[in-house]
Amino acid sequence: MSSMKIRFFTIADYEEEEIWLREQHRNGLRLVNTIIPCFYFFEKCTPEDVVYRLDYKNNMQNGDYMQMAQDFGWEYFHSCMGWLYFRKPVSEMGSGREEEIFSDGASKVEMIRHIVRTRMLPILIVFLCCVLPNAWHFLEGNPMFSGKFEFVLGMFYYVMLVLYLYLIIRCGRKLKKLQKRYEGEMPYRN
Amino acid sequence: MEERIRRIYVPMTETGFYILFCLQTPQHGYGISRQVSAMTGNAVTIGPGTMYGTLAKMEKDGLIAVHSEEEKRKLYQITELGREILRLEITRIERLYRNSRGESIDE
Numbered sequence: 001m002s003s004m005k006i007r008f009f010t011i012a013d014y015e016e017e018e019i020w021l022r023e024q025h026r027n028g029l030r031l032v033n034t035i036i037p038c039f040y041f042f043e044k045c046t047p048e049d050v051v052y053r054l055d056y057k058n059n060m061q062n063g064d065y066m067q068m069a070q071d072f073g074w075e076y077f078h079s080c081m082g083w084l085y086f087r088k089p090v091s092e093m094g095s096g097r098e099e100e101i102f103s104d105g106a107s108k109v110e111m112i113r114h115i116v117r118t119r120m121l122p123i124l125i126v127f128l129c130c131v132l133p134n135a136w137h138f139l140e141g142n143p144m145f146s147g148k149f150e151f152v153l154g155m156f157y158y159v160m161l162v163l164y165l166y167l168i169i170r171c172g173r174k175l176k177k178l179q180k181r182y183e184g185e186m187p188y189r190n
Numbered sequence: 191m192e193e194r195i196r197r198i199y200v201p202m203t204e205t206g207f208y209i210l211f212c213l214q215t216p217q218h219g220y221g222i223s224r225q226v227s228a229m230t231g232n233a234v235t236i237g238p239g240t241m242y243g244t245l246a247k248m249e250k251d252g253l254i255a256v257h258s259e260e261e262k263r264k265l266y267q268i269t270e271l272g273r274e275i276l277r278l279e280i281t282r283i284e285r286l287y288r289n290s291r292g293e294s295i296d297e
Contacts, residue, residue, distance in 0.1 A: 055239050064219075065242045067262050071220035072238040101239035106203045110243060186203065 003029065008038040010167060011119050012174035014054045014083070021052040025087075034080045049090040053101045056111050058082035058118045074101060082118070105185030112179045120171065127164045135161035191274055195251055199275045201282060205236055209244055210276050216257035216267040219245060248272070 005024075009017040021031055026049055029042035053074070057065070059082055066076045073092055078085040086101060093099060102108045138145045138154030145154035199206065208226045217225070219241045227235050236244075245266060248254045253272035257265045268276065285295055 053239070061242070063262065064264055065238075068219040068242050069238045071218075071263070072223065072241075074238060098235070098237075101237045103235055103237040103240045104203055104205050106205070107240040107243045110247075111239075 002032065002041055002043050005040045005042065006038050007040055010171050010174070011056075011115055012171040012178065014056070015178075018052045018054060021087075022050060025050040025052070031078065031085070031087075033078060034085075036081055050087050051090060051093075051099050053086045053088075055084045055086065055101060056082055056115050057084055058114065069101070072101075073098070105182040108182040109179055109186070112175055112182065116175060120168070120175070123164065124168060127168060131157060131160045131164050191271065195253075195271070195275070196278070198251070199253070200278050202275075202279055204234055205240055205244055206248075207276075207279060207283075208234060208236070209241070210248070210253060210268060210272055210279075213254050213266055213268040213272070214276075216265045218260065218263040218265050220263075 007020065009020075024031065024040075024042060025045070026047055028045055028047040030045040030050070031040060031052070032043045033041040035041075059079075061084065065084070069076050069086055074086040074088045076084060076086050088098075090099075102111070134154075134157040138157055145151055202210070208230070209222055212222045212225050219238070223236045223238075223241055245254065249256070249266070252269055253275055254266045255269050257267035259265065288295060
């Protein structure tokens with residue numbers, strides 16, 4: 001038996017996603033697959049407290065990482081849009097910080113920088129070079145959007161403008177906040 | 191030594207220090223993690239994400255190199271550049287330690 005749930009997490013909401021997936025597993029649903037932007041496929045299982053962790057590698061990882069995660073007791077089971085999904089039952093954890101795949105602030109800050117470089121920056125460039133100028137022309141009543149098809153296209157740019165603005169501001173602020181918190185966890189920068 | 195490398199790694203994080211220190215003998219990621227936990231009485235533990243990221247970064251910067259492969263696991267070992275960095279870091283930590291005991295360092 002499998003079930004699908006719809007839930008939207010932005011690139012900056014991975015901690016919320018981890019908590020949500022842990023809750024699902026506690027309710028007897030283990031994640032098997034995800035499809036962007038918001039579809040989660042679960043399989044019925046015995047309810048258990050299982051910690052989920054996400055790492056953003058943007059497909060730069062190789063098999064060594066999966067092997068290493070397995071050595072540490074983490075099951076790698078899925079990847080989507082550059083994110084790797086790991087999980088580990090609480091019952092298999094000893095004392096210490098085994099709940100984390102990142103054990104210090106520096107490596108978490110590194111992940112944030114990676115997200116900003118490879119996701120936020122391209123989004124910003126597309127926004128500034130394509131979405132913004134086109135939406136601007138449309139709002140100005142530029143004749144290039146006078147036909148019926150052109151009007152639909154213009155509306156599309158306008159919707160994109162709002163969506164991009166929302167995502168850029170929301171994710172930008174959230175990532176900055178996360179980075180600040182992680183920096184507080186490190187003795188000095190590396 | 192490149193100034194850039196020196197600036198990045200001195201001072202280094204605890205994680206970085208222990209990984210580099212342990213790689214004076216060839217080891218894979220999980221082996222390093224177990225050694226670090228054992229030698230620090232679990233005060234320092236390293237997770238797989240941090241381990242993989244740090245090893246990849248240190249390899250890219252030439253502080254460590256792949257020594258061999260064993261059952262799909264890469265074994266790493268410190269390089270000459272890595273030893274140089276480790277020496278600098280140990281000297282710095284020794285100074286901190288001696289100063290913390292109220293000793294002064296004479297040049």
